[in-house]
Amino acid sequence: MHDTDGTHTRRFGLPTATALVMGNIIGGGIFLLPASVAPFGTVSLLAFGVLTVGAIALALVFGRLAERHPRTGGPYVYAREAFGDFAGFLSAWSFWTMTWVSNAALAVAGVGYFHVLTGGGSKSQDLLVALAMLWLPALANLAGTRWVGAVQMISTVMKFVPLLFVAVIGLFFFDPGNLGSFTAGDGNWTGGLTASAAILLYSYVGVESAAMSAGEVRDPERNVGRASVLGTIGAAVVYLLGTLSVFGSVPHDKLVTSTAPFSDAVNVMFGGEWGGTLIAACAVISIVGALNGWTLMSAQAPYAAAKDGLFPAVFAKKRRGVPTFGVLTATVLATLLTVFNYTTGVAGVFEILVLITTFSATVPYLLAAAAQMYFLLTGRRDKVRPARFTRDMVLALGAFAFSFWLVAGAGYAAVYQGVLFLFTGIIVYVWLAARRPAGEAAGTAEAAGEAVATVPAAGSPGIVEAAEAAGPAAAVKR
Numbered sequence: 001m002h003d004t005d006g007t008h009t010r011r012f013g014l015p016t017a018t019a020l021v022m023g024n025i026i027g028g029g030i031f032l033l034p035a036s037v038a039p040f041g042t043v044s045l046l047a048f049g050v051l052t053v054g055a056i057a058l059a060l061v062f063g064r065l066a067e068r069h070p071r072t073g074g075p076y077v078y079a080r081e082a083f084g085d086f087a088g089f090l091s092a093w094s095f096w097t098m099t100w101v102s103n104a105a106l107a108v109a110g111v112g113y114f115h116v117l118t119g120g121g122s123k124s125q126d127l128l129v130a131l132a133m134l135w136l137p138a139l140a141n142l143a144g145t146r147w148v149g150a151v152q153m154i155s156t157v158m159k160f161v162p163l164l165f166v167a168v169i170g171l172f173f174f175d176p177g178n179l180g181s182f183t184a185g186d187g188n189w190t191g192g193l194t195a196s197a198a199i200l201l202y203s204y205v206g207v208e209s210a211a212m213s214a215g216e217v218r219d220p221e222r223n224v225g226r227a228s229v230l231g232t233i234g235a236a237v238v239y240l241l242g243t244l245s246v247f248g249s250v251p252h253d254k255l256v257t258s259t260a261p262f263s264d265a266v267n268v269m270f271g272g273e274w275g276g277t278l279i280a281a282c283a284v285i286s287i288v289g290a291l292n293g294w295t296l297m298s299a300q301a302p303y304a305a306a307k308d309g310l311f312p313a314v315f316a317k318k319r320r321g322v323p324t325f326g327v328l329t330a331t332v333l334a335t336l337l338t339v340f341n342y343t344t345g346v347a348g349v350f351e352i353l354v355l356i357t358t359f360s361a362t363v364p365y366l367l368a369a370a371a372q373m374y375f376l377l378t379g380r381r382d383k384v385r386p387a388r389f390t391r392d393m394v395l396a397l398g399a400f401a402f403s404f405w406l407v408a409g410a411g412y413a414a415v416y417q418g419v420l421f422l423f424t425g426i427i428v429y430v431w432l433a434a435r436r437p438a439g440e441a442a443g444t445a446e447a448a449g450e451a452v453a454t455v456p457a458a459g460s461p462g463i464v465e466a467a468e469a470a471g472p473a474a475a476v477k478r
Contacts, residue, residue, distance in 0.1 A: 014223045014230075016149040017210045019156040020293050021059075021231025024206030026159065026238060027290040028109045031283045033203065033239070034246035034261040037196045041183045044196035045244060051197060052236040054402030055204035058365060059232045061372050061399040062211040063225015064392060068375065070224065072215030073304025074208050075364035082371035085310060086429065091364045092305040093425035095212075098360035099298035100330040101353050103291060104337040107133040110287040116260075116280035127342040131335060137292035138331040141299075144320030148296055155289025162282050163238050166266060170245025173269050180252030198409035203239060205361045207232050208368070209293060212300045216321055299326025301364075309436055310429070358410045359418025365403035372396040 012020065037044035065078045075095065080088025107130040114129050115121070121129075140151045183192040210227040214220040217227070246265045250258065258264050262282075266275025299315075303323035306316035314325045337353065373396045376389060407415060 012149055012213065012217045014218075014227055016153055017213070017217045017223055017227035018230045018234070019149075019152045020213065020296075021206065021209045021227055022160065022234045023152050023156040023289045024209040024293040024297065025204055025231065025235040026156075026163075026286060027106055027206075028113065028283050028287040029203065030163070030239065030242065030286070031113075031260070031262050031279060033200070034243045034250075035255055035258040036199050037243070038180070038247070038252065038255040038258075038261075039184055040192045040196040041181050042179050042247065043183050043189050043192040044200070045240070045247070047193050047197040047200055048236075048240055048243065050193070051200055051204060051402075052232075052240070054398060054405065055207055055232050055236070056229060057395050057398035058204075058369070058402055059207050059228035060225065060395050061369055062208055062228045064395070065368060065372055065375075066211050066214050066224035067221045070214050070220035071304065072213060072300055073307075074211030074214060074300070075368040076301050076304050078371040079364070079367035080308065080310075082374040083367070085308070085433075087367055088308070089305060089310045089429045090422065090425065091367045092301040092310065093428065094360045094363035094422055095301040096298065096330070097421065097425075098357040099294055099301075100333045101337065101357045101360075103134060103294055103298065103330065104334040104341070105357070106287050106291055106294070107131070107334070107338055108341060110284055110291075113280045113283035113287070116276055117284065123342055127339065130338050130342070133288060133291060134331055134334050134338065137288060137295045138327055140292055141295050141322050141327045142319075142324055144322060146320075148292065148322065151292045152289060155285055155292060159282055159286040159289060160234070160238065162278070163242055163262075163286075166262060166269075167238060167241035167245045169269060170249050170265055171241070174245065174248035176248065178248055178251050178255075180255075197405070198411070201406050201409040202358060202361065204232065204235070206235075206290075206293070208364065209297060211368075212297050295327055295331065296322065298330035299323040302326045302329075310432060312432070356414065356418045356421045359407065359414045360422065362403050362406040362410065363422065365406065366400065369396055369400035369403055373400070 037047070062074065066074075069077045069081055071077045073092070076088050076092040079091040110133045111126045111130050137151070141148050183189045207228060210217060210224045210231065214224050217223050242262070246255065246261045249265045249268045250261060254264065255261060260276055260279060263276035263279045266278060267273060299322065302311045302315040303318070303326055305311040306313055315323060315329075317323065317325060373393065376393055376396065410418070
């Protein structure tokens with residue numbers, strides 16, 4: 001693998017790619033999840049199980065798509081190959097805006113956990129801490145893929161081990177009497193399932209991480225799918241066991257009002273009040289690790305789009321395996337949003353932008369699942385084993401349903417504002433399309449003309465044989 005400057009770079013192996021997926025899925029939200037879903041009852045555990053199945057289906061679809069198109073850009077590449085430039089641009093634009101806004105949100109959330117360790121500080125100090133959380137991962141990214149992988153592996157282990165420890169040890173303190181009712185109040189279980197799922201839906205955002213960085217993964221045709229599934233399953237184990245342990249160790253009436261459920265669970269297990277400090281340290285490590293991975297993700301979609309002329313060309317330049325301009329641009333935008341949050345005092349603006357990202361995350365998922373269905377339905381059915389076709393189609397439909405559920409769970413406000421924000425990208429697309437060199441389109445037409453010229457004229461002896469030979473080849477490529 002060589003960069004645009006000609007230097008050789010190292011690619012991610014399966015362990016690092018798996019850590020990238022797991023680290024991007026598990027952010028700081030896990031430390032509040034048990035308390036967030038406790039009001040709906042233990043039906044939320046069932047919701048977690050259903051969502052896990054959907055997330056694994058999406059991971060398997062990304063793996064199958066990476067076998068067809070093992071390029072950096074993931075969902076963007078699949079959408080463009082299936083539906084053309086405009087769909088590809090919308091996927092890249094949506095994913096890009098989601099990453100840098102959510103990075104700002106992660107940094108702000110990390111400040112809250114940092115307060116537990118330091119005892120709090122002034123607003124200016126909080127801003128400095130938030131900016132440090134943004135720029136330290138950015139510097140690791142700018143140092144190259146080797147450093148990105150190292151930071152991701154270390155941070156994932158450091159947050160995964162203590163979380164899994166609490167989750168497993170908590171099972172020995174499990175008391176069924178702490179669980180509360182299956183559903184809260186007088187509501188039916190389906191309503192509780194949907195309501196809790198709406199909160200849990202975005203716990204699995206990040207499943208696309210290996211596919212997005214396919215160009216930096218060794219043997220992507222095999223490892224992208226494996227890393228996506230292994231990373232998703234690893235995150236699911238932490239989520240499910242952790243939530244179950246907290247549910248069973250902290251009394252339900254206390255859990256629904258808890259602001260630090262994992263800390264409360266540790267205090268129940270081992271006594272004292274030191275659990276809050278331990279969990280806060282894990283949360284800070286978790287957020288920094290997630291920011292390290294998401295900073296890389298923020299540069300990958302525009303990099304792939306820029307290679308195809310759908311983003312400014314400067315996004316396509318790499319150094320040490322990393323699209324440096326994309327990393328810097330996303331970090332600067334996240335910095336401006338963070339500074340705006342701490343200095344203006346305008347209520348609700350930051351929350352609105354974060355709400356938009358919840359919808360933006362789903363657009364690439366929907367297009368990728370639809371692309372897989374398109375590839376299956378337009379391929380040569382006689383060249384596809386029926387069992388494999390059926391399995392892949394079921395997975396694609398499951399992934400699409402999961403992604404559609406994500407959209408529904410975002411809420412009316414998120415969808416409304418997200419669509420408006422998404423459509424602003426149309427102006428960018430028009431501007432870039434107008435600036436494309438005229439020769440680019442002409443070159444495509446010439447290439448098509450040469451391809452037609454190679455086919456014998458109608459009525460010539462070889463026309464039937466040429467068409468029969470071209471058909472299967474075209475179908476396989478498709």
